[in-house]
Amino acid sequence: MKSVKDLVKAHGSIILLRRSLSLTTRALAEKTITIREAITQAMDEEITRDDRVFLMGEEVAQYDGAYKMSKGLWKKHGDKRIVDTPITEMGFAGIATGAAMAGLRPICEFMTFNFSMQAIDHVINSAAKTYYMSSGKVKVPIVFRGPNGAAAGVAAQHSQDYSTWYSQCPGLKVIAPYSAEDCRGLLKAAIRDDDPVVFLENELIYGQQFAISDEALSPDFVLPIGKGKIEREGKHITLASYSIGIKICLEAAKELEQNGIDCEVINLRTLRPLDEDIIKTSVKKTHHLVTVEFGWPQCSIGAEIIARICESDAFDYLDAPPIRVTGADVPLAYAKTLEQNSMPQVSNVLKSVKKVLNK
Amino acid sequence: MNTYARLLLRLQPNGRQLIQQQQQTLPTVVSTIRKASSGGTLEYDSPKAYKLHMLEQGPSTHVSCNREEGLDFYKKMQVVRRMEASANNMYKSKLIRGFCHLYSGQEAVCVGMKAAMDKNDSLITAYRAHGWTYMMGVPVTGVLAELTGRKTGCAEGRGGSMHMYAPNFYGGNGIVGAQVPLGAGVAFAHKYRGESNVCIALYGDGAANQGQVFEAFNMAKLWSLPCIFVCENNGYGMGTSTQRASANPNFYTRCEYIPGIWVDGMDVLAVREATRFARDWCTSGKGPMIMEMATYRYFGHSMSDPGTSYRTREEIQDVRKSRDPITSFREKVVQANLATEEEFKNIDNEVKKIIEDAENHAQNDPELHVDELYSHVYSNPPPGFKIRGCDNFTYKDINK
Numbered sequence: 001m002k003s004v005k006d007l008v009k010a011h012g013s014i015i016l017l018r019r020s021l022s023l024t025t026r027a028l029a030e031k032t033i034t035i036r037e038a039i040t041q042a043m044d045e046e047i048t049r050d051d052r053v054f055l056m057g058e059e060v061a062q063y064d065g066a067y068k069m070s071k072g073l074w075k076k077h078g079d080k081r082i083v084d085t086p087i088t089e090m091g092f093a094g095i096a097t098g099a100a101m102a103g104l105r106p107i108c109e110f111m112t113f114n115f116s117m118q119a120i121d122h123v124i125n126s127a128a129k130t131y132y133m134s135s136g137k138v139k140v141p142i143v144f145r146g147p148n149g150a151a152a153g154v155a156a157q158h159s160q161d162y163s164t165w166y167s168q169c170p171g172l173k174v175i176a177p178y179s180a181e182d183c184r185g186l187l188k189a190a191i192r193d194d195d196p197v198v199f200l201e202n203e204l205i206y207g208q209q210f211a212i213s214d215e216a217l218s219p220d221f222v223l224p225i226g227k228g229k230i231e232r233e234g235k236h237i238t239l240a241s242y243s244i245g246i247k248i249c250l251e252a253a254k255e256l257e258q259n260g261i262d263c264e265v266i267n268l269r270t271l272r273p274l275d276e277d278i279i280k281t282s283v284k285k286t287h288h289l290v291t292v293e294f295g296w297p298q299c300s301i302g303a304e305i306i307a308r309i310c311e312s313d314a315f316d317y318l319d320a321p322p323i324r325v326t327g328a329d330v331p332l333a334y335a336k337t338l339e340q341n342s343m344p345q346v347s348n349v350l351k352s353v354k355k356v357l358n359k
Numbered sequence: 360m361n362t363y364a365r366l367l368l369r370l371q372p373n374g375r376q377l378i379q380q381q382q383q384t385l386p387t388v389v390s391t392i393r394k395a396s397s398g399g400t401l402e403y404d405s406p407k408a409y410k411l412h413m414l415e416q417g418p419s420t421h422v423s424c425n426r427e428e429g430l431d432f433y434k435k436m437q438v439v440r441r442m443e444a445s446a447n448n449m450y451k452s453k454l455i456r457g458f459c460h461l462y463s464g465q466e467a468v469c470v471g472m473k474a475a476m477d478k479n480d481s482l483i484t485a486y487r488a489h490g491w492t493y494m495m496g497v498p499v500t501g502v503l504a505e506l507t508g509r510k511t512g513c514a515e516g517r518g519g520s521m522h523m524y525a526p527n528f529y530g531g532n533g534i535v536g537a538q539v540p541l542g543a544g545v546a547f548a549h550k551y552r553g554e555s556n557v558c559i560a561l562y563g564d565g566a567a568n569q570g571q572v573f574e575a576f577n578m579a580k581l582w583s584l585p586c587i588f589v590c591e592n593n594g595y596g597m598g599t600s601t602q603r604a605s606a607n608p609n610f611y612t613r614c615e616y617i618p619g620i621w622v623d624g625m626d627v628l629a630v631r632e633a634t635r636f637a638r639d640w641c642t643s644g645k646g647p648m649i650m651e652m653a654t655y656r657y658f659g660h661s662m663s664d665p666g667t668s669y670r671t672r673e674e675i676q677d678v679r680k681s682r683d684p685i686t687s688f689r690e691k692v693v694q695a696n697l698a699t700e701e702e703f704k705n706i707d708n709e710v711k712k713i714i715e716d717a718e719n720h721a722q723n724d725p726e727l728h729v730d731e732l733y734s735h736v737y738s739n740p741p742p743g744f745k746i747r748g749c750d751n752f753t754y755k756d757i758n759k
Contacts, residue, residue, distance in 0.1 A: 054551070086581070091540045091575050091577070092578065093540075094540025094544060095540050095544035095547055095578060097541055098529070098541035098543060098546075100544075101541065101544070101545065102545040102549070121534055122537065122541075125533070126537055133514060134522065135514040135515040135734075136734075136735045136738065170746075171737070173737070193739055195739055225741055311751045
C-alpha cells in the first residue's frame with residue numbers, strides 16, 4: 001500500500017481528507033496543503049502585508065467563511081479587515097467596487113458565483129469597464145472570488161459554471177486555478193494586481209491535498225497571470241483544461257498511459273488573458289487536441305481555444321479535428337446518477353482521446 | 360381667476376400636483392431681503408426651505424452670503440447653464456452623439472453643495488453629470504470636448520457624456536442606481552483610512568426605488584459610513600412623474616432608520632446650508648444622511664426627449680419665471696445691493712467667452728488616433744499581451 005504522500009505526488013489519485021483546518025505548521029512540516037489552506041494562507045499573508053487589503057462577504061468573519069475559506073482571519077485581523085455583510089450581493093459588490101475605486105484593495109467574496117449574477121452589473125459595468133472609460137484615471141484593484149461550478153447535489157440554481165461569462169469581458173482578468181500552488185501564487189498575484197480580477201475556485205477540490213514546494217510557501221510567491229502550466233508532459237495528444245477539469249485529465253492520462261498513449265495536460269490557470277502560446281506550442285508537438293471543462297458546451301472555453309487554434313498556424317499541425325469535452329447542455333439535476341452523468345467523467349475524456357487518435 | 364389658477368387648471372394632473380407641492384414651500388423672501396441685508400451681505404430667512412425626517416433640529420433657515428460668494432455662485436451656475444445650452448446646440452448639429460442628459464434648471468444643487476464640501480470630499484453621480492463634472496474641477500473644455508469625443512475631453516473621448524471623471528469624482532455612471540452602492544463604498548474607504556471626509560452619492564427620483572439603493576442604505580447605516588445620499592428630485596424619471604413611479608414620493612423619508620432633509624433645491628444658499636448640516640452630521644460619526652433636493656429640469660430627460668409629452672410647456676415656463684435658480688438668486692443679490700445689474704452683465708460676458716473658447720476646442724480638436732482604441736483595457740497588462748481587433752489579421756501588441 002503506497003503511502004499517502006506517494007499517491008499525492010503521482011498526481012494520479014484524489015485523496016479527499018476530512019476538512020482539516022490547521023494552517024501553517026502541518027503544511028511546512030509535510031509539504032502538502034489543501035486548496036482551502038492555500039487560499040486562506042494567501043489571503044492572510046496579503047492582508048498582513050498591505051493595509052489596504054480587506055475581505056468582504058457573507059459569513060466571512062464570525063462564521064469563518066461558508067466553506068471555511070477565511071478560518072481564523074477575523075480572530076487575527078478583526079472587524080476592520082474582515083467584514084461580514086448582509087445578504088445583499090448587489091449592494092456589497094457595489095460597495096467593494098467603490099472602495100477599490102477610492103484606493104483600497106478589497107477581496108469581495110461571493111458565497112458561490114451563482115449569487116454573483118445578482119451583482120454582475122457591478123463586476124462588469126462598474127469594475128471591468130471603468131479603467132477604459134476613464135482613459136486610465138480610475139483603477140479598480142478588486143478581486144471577486146468564490147466557488148464556481150458544480151458542487152455535489154446542490155441542483156441547477158447552485159451549480160452554474162461562470163468561466164465563459166466572465167472570461168468574455170475585456171477589462172477583467174479571469175483566473176481558474178487547479179492546484180494549491182496555483183491558488184497561492186495566483187490569488188496573491190490577483191490581490192497585488194491593479195486590475196479587477198475574477199478568481200474562480202472549485203468547491204469539490206477545496207479539501208484536496210497537493211504537494212507544495214518551500215518556494216511556493218514563501219510569502220512573496222506569486223505566479224504570473226496569463227500564463228498556463230504544463231501539468232504533465234506528453235507527445236501524442238494535448239489535453240487543454242483548467243480548474244477541476246485538470247483532475248479528470250490527469251486521471252485519464254494515467255489510464256491512457258497503460259494503452260501507450262502519452263497525454264500532455266495543459267493547465268490554463270488563467271482564462272483571460274488566455275495563454276494561447278502554450279496551447280499552440282503543445283499542439284504543434286502533439287498534432288492532436290481535446291479541450292476539457294465542466295461548463296456548458298455552447299460558447300465554451302473549449303470553443304474559444306479551438307477557434308484560436310484553427311485561426312492560427314497551429315491548424316496546419318493538426319492531424320485530426322480538435323474536439324471538446326464539456327458538461328452536458330442541461331441545467332444540473334439533483335438525483336445522483338443524473339448529476340454524475342451531466343458532468344464530464346474520465347470516460348468522456350478517454351473516448352474523446354481515442355476518437356481523435358483514431359484508436 | 361388669476362393667471363396662476365388658470366395655469367393650474369391647464370396643467371395635467373401630475374404637473375398640477377407637482378407645482379402645487381413645490382409652490383407651497385416657496386420661501387417668500389423679497390421683503391425680508393431689503394430689511395435684513397446690510398454691510399455687504401445678502402441674508403434672509405427661508406422658513407420653508409427644509410423639511411425634516413427623524414431629526415429634531417435641521418439646518419439653519421437663516422442663510423447668507425457675502426458679495427464675493429454671491430458673485431461666485433452666480434458665475435458658476437451661469438457657466439453650467441450656458442455649458443448645457445452649448446451642449447444642446449452641438450447635439451442638434453450632430454456634433455454630439457448618443458446620450459446627452461442636460462442639467463439646466465438644477466444648477467443650484469451642484470453649486471450650493473460644492474460650496475459646502477471640503478476639497479477632499481468625494482462625489483459620485485449618475486448620468487446627468489455635466490454640471491457636477493465642472494464643479495468637481497474639470498474645465499468646460501474638458502466637458503464639451505468629451506461630449507464631442509475629442510482627445511482634449513476629460514476622458515480623451517472614451518467615455519462621452521456619462522463617463523467623466525476627476526480627482527475625488529467617480530463619474531458619471533450609466534446604470535441607474537449603480538452609483539449609490541459605489542458611493543457608499545467610497546465612503547467606506549474614507550472611514551477605513553480614518554479620514555474626516557464624506558462621499559456624496561447622488562441619484563434621481565427614478566433611481567430612488569432601486570433595490571441596490573436600499574441595500575446601500577442598510578450597510579451605510581450598519582457600518583456608520585460617512586455617506587450623504589442625495590436624491591435630485593426633478594419630478595420625472597424619464598417621462599414618469601414621481602407620483603406614477605413611487606408609492607412614497609417623499610424621498611427624504613424613504614429610509615426608516617436614516618434621517619433625511621428635504622431641501623428647496625432652487626435656492627443655492629439653502630442648498631449650501633443644508634449640505635453643511637449634513638456634512639457635520641456625517642463627519643461627527645453619526646452615520647449616513649439622506650437629502651432630497653427639490654429641483655427641476657428644463658430640458659427633457661435626454662436630447663432625444665422633447666420633454667413635452669408627459670408635462671406641459673406651461674409647467675416648464677412657470678418654473679422658469681418663478682423659481683429659476685439663477686435669475687432668482689441674481690434678483691436677491693441685486694436687491695441686497697451687493698452687486699449691480701451691470702456687474703452681472705459683465706459676468707455673463709465672461710461666461711460667454713469661456714463657453715465660446717471651450718466650444719472652439721470641442722469642435723476643432725482632434726479625436727484620439729484609432730490605435731488608441733486598444734489602450735487602457737488593463738492598467739497592468741501582462742508581458743506580451745495582444746488585443747484582437749475585428750478580424751483574425753488585426754492584433755495590437757500592448758507593450759508594458
